[in-house]
Amino acid sequence: MSMRRILRRRPSYDLQAYTRAVKRTGGANLIDHWPFDDTSGVLARSGVETLGSELVTNGTMEADANWSNWNTPTTNEQSNTQVHIGTYSRKFTVDATSEGIVSDTFTTATGTLYKITAWVYPDDATIISIGARNGADAAFIVDELKGGLIQDAWNEIVHYYTETAGGAGAYFVLNSHAASAGSWYIDDVSVRAVLTGEPLTITGATLGQAGPPQLGRSLSFDGNNDVVTAPKKDDETGATWGAANHGLSLVDGTAFLRVQGVDLSGFAGVEGSSTGYYVALHDSAGKTAWGYVGAADAAQALGTAKGLTGITKANPGVVTFNAGHGYSNGMLIKFSGLTEMTELNGKYCTLAGNVGDTFTIVNTSAYGAAETTGGNCAQQVTHVGTDGIHIVSARNGATRNWAGIEASFNYNDAAGYTFEIYSSRYQITGALTVGAWVKTTDGAGEICTKATNASLGPRQWRLAAGWTNQIAWIYGTNFILSTTTCIDGKWHFIVATGDGTTISLFIDGILQGTAAQVGVTDQYSPLQFGFAANGGYLQANLAHPVICNRALSATEIRELYTIGRRAHSG
Structure with a gap:
């Protein structure tokens, strides 16, 4: 089934999902810009690109x-x-x-x-x-x-x-x-x-430079006296940084996230007026803390450049510093100003295996030449950052707290953490419209969902297939079941709305029922199509998913159904 659908005229709806009409002889093509393959039979997409x-x-x-x-x-x-x-x-x-x-x-x-x-x-x-x-x-x-x-x-x-x-x-x-x-x-x-759109993930972290997690300090980590260390990245393949040091504060009033080597400042807003993204942070057991991205955090800080006499071309490479350098195993060092092993300039390496003033670093055997000139070319990373981000508890808020921390979240997880950053434009808690063209015989999955673990607050909303071949529109603690059975392997236009007072469910342009729109709060969960609660996927064909930040009228929904009916007749 082609992703192109013929339109007679272009609706003027305030679409949050990115679609647009393209002028062409004989009408227009409605091009869906989400990377869905509507012929595949299995579709799932987390987050927002x-x-x-x-x-x-x-x-x-x-x-x-x-x-x-x-x-x-x-x-x-x-x-x-x-x-x-x-x-x-x-x-x-x-x-x-x-x-x-x-x-x-x-x-x-x-x-x-x-x-x-x-x-x-x-x-x-x-x-x-x-x-x-x-x-x-x-x-x-x-x-x-x-x-x-x-x-x-x-x-x-x-x-x-x-x-x-x-x-x-x-x-x-x-x-x-x-x-x-x-x-x-x-x-x-x-x-x-x-x-x-795809989660940005950092894994394998351990708290503390050595030994067990440092429980007393890791909660208020500031980059100077405590370190979250992850395995070295693959410098020899051309990455511009080595061992990753991360910073994390879960303390009210100082919440932040920093990842050495990953510039997060592009997600930053202005605390109190502009927060366009939110972070979901997970411990190794799947417990979650989440909050909105505030302002950019402090950038990386480097110590005084110290002298070195040379770096060998070997696996691992060996660097020798001038006497009095003060460096020790486990420190993160940035190299710059090298005149022979220039490939190492701008890269970060963790020092290890020292014998006196000599330390091993990464594999340097593929580099062009050994460094013999040396000079003041090494700086310790004294403050971890490279533009981290503040975390605030509310959209457009200024209070530097996490919005929610799940019960039993591990504040000192030696097995590591992962995190994702999502756009907050789909954190719609008022008027909205969600829907898609759907063809399925599967009654066990979500067409479109913004729902998550209830332990962090009320669920948001779910448009789901199931319930004896019916469609369910679940909003907060209220729901509607369709009167039409449509888990039949044929195309149907399924749309759900909420106008702030009432939620409504439509199938093929026909109203299925209404209920009161109860309030929901923001949640960390991403917008997902084709998701199943058991961790699998809705076995379905989906085409032209629509997300609007207002409730489309019954007339508008009927018009969209009429426009798409010919293209989805099979």
């Missing part, structure tokens, strides 16, 4: 600049003949060789997940090739042919990749892949970091 700032200069093509020739296309020019959004696109014409256009360079970070989107209008073909150069300008991390395009129409290209060698030399290429002579129009090209 949130993207970083745009990296491509002039991806909108509104300026006649920033896109150079890739090889020697016959033409590479700004055009208003075929336009996706705005006034201009970029046109290139080829003569049967691999030719096209290439963006200006931009900067990427090692280990970061990036999302590429581009709109392509092939005038004479049904394929295009895309390429993404890594930031080190050493190799193409993406080199892929995209086929099956619709000729003489706008097609959206979406591709995810993880950067393996970050730097300022990254660029993006679109080319003909040696297709027959013809023209392509390109518009609205974007490369952005994926900030949320």
Whole structure:
């Protein structure tokens, strides 16, 4: 089943789920921008995809600049003949060789997940090739042919990749892949970091530099006198930091989260006025503490640079410091200013196995040369951070407490913690609409849910399949069961609303029932489609999930059903 649905006109609903209509001859395509495959039969998605700032200069093509020739296309020019959004696109014409256009360079970070989107209008073909150069300008991390395009129409290209060698030399290429002579129009090209959507996880932590957890100090950890240490990252593969030191405070008035080597400041807001994300922190037994992201925390602090005489090229590498350095095993050191083993500049290593002034670090055998010049090139990390985040107890609040800590949460879990960061835009506790086109014979799962462990407060809401082939709309402590049985392997448009006073359930545009809308509070749980409470998935086909921050009227819901009915007739 195609993700494209024909619209006669574009509804003006305030959609929180990201959808948009695209102009095209004969009507419009409603393109769903969630990465669901509505033919797969098993769908589940946790959280909300949130993207970083745009990296491509002039991806909108509104300026006649920033896109150079890739090889020697016959033409590479700004055009208003075929336009996706705005006034201009970029046109290139080829003569049967691999030719096209290439963006200006931009900067990427090692280990970061990036999302590429581009709109392509092939005038004479049904394929295009895309390429993404890594930031080190050493190799193409993406080199892929995209086929099956619709000729003489706008097609959206979406591709995810993880950067393996970050730097300022990254660029993006679109080319003909040696297709027959013809023209392509390109518009609205974007490369952005994926900030949320998949959980950001740190595991394997132990409290204290050595020995058992330090119960007295770990609750008020400030980066100076107590350390949460995780296993070393794989420096030799090009990561820009080594052993990870994390900071965590669960104490009222000083709540924060810091992760060495991970810049969390992009999630930060302004305490008291802007908190767009929340954190769910889990101990090894699955108990949870959660709170909203406040302001950015203090950045990493480094001690005075100390001298070293050399670093061997070996596995493990060995560093020798000048007398009087004061360093000891377990300390985290940042290297910079090396003139021969330059690959180690900017990286973090934990010192170990010392014999006098000599310590082992990471595997340096693959580096270009041993360091023999030395100098003041080593600094101890004296305050863990790299831009951590404050935690506040309420959305747009200023009180630095966690919003909720589950009973029996382990404040000193030597087995480690994990955490996720989610967008708070789906923390809707007032008027809302949720729904999707659903085809299923499974009566044991959630179509859409924002519900979690009741020990941290009232559950929010669930739109679920089950209950003797019926649909349930559960909001807080109240619920509605459908009068229509629709767990029948056919497509149905299932929509639930709440207007602040009343909750309502609709199937195929027909009202199933109403109940009082009882109040719910914010919860840490992510928005999920296709989730099952037993840890599995709803066996179903889902298409065009919709989340609105107001209650759609019965007329609007009926209109959406009428629009989509032909496309979901099977």
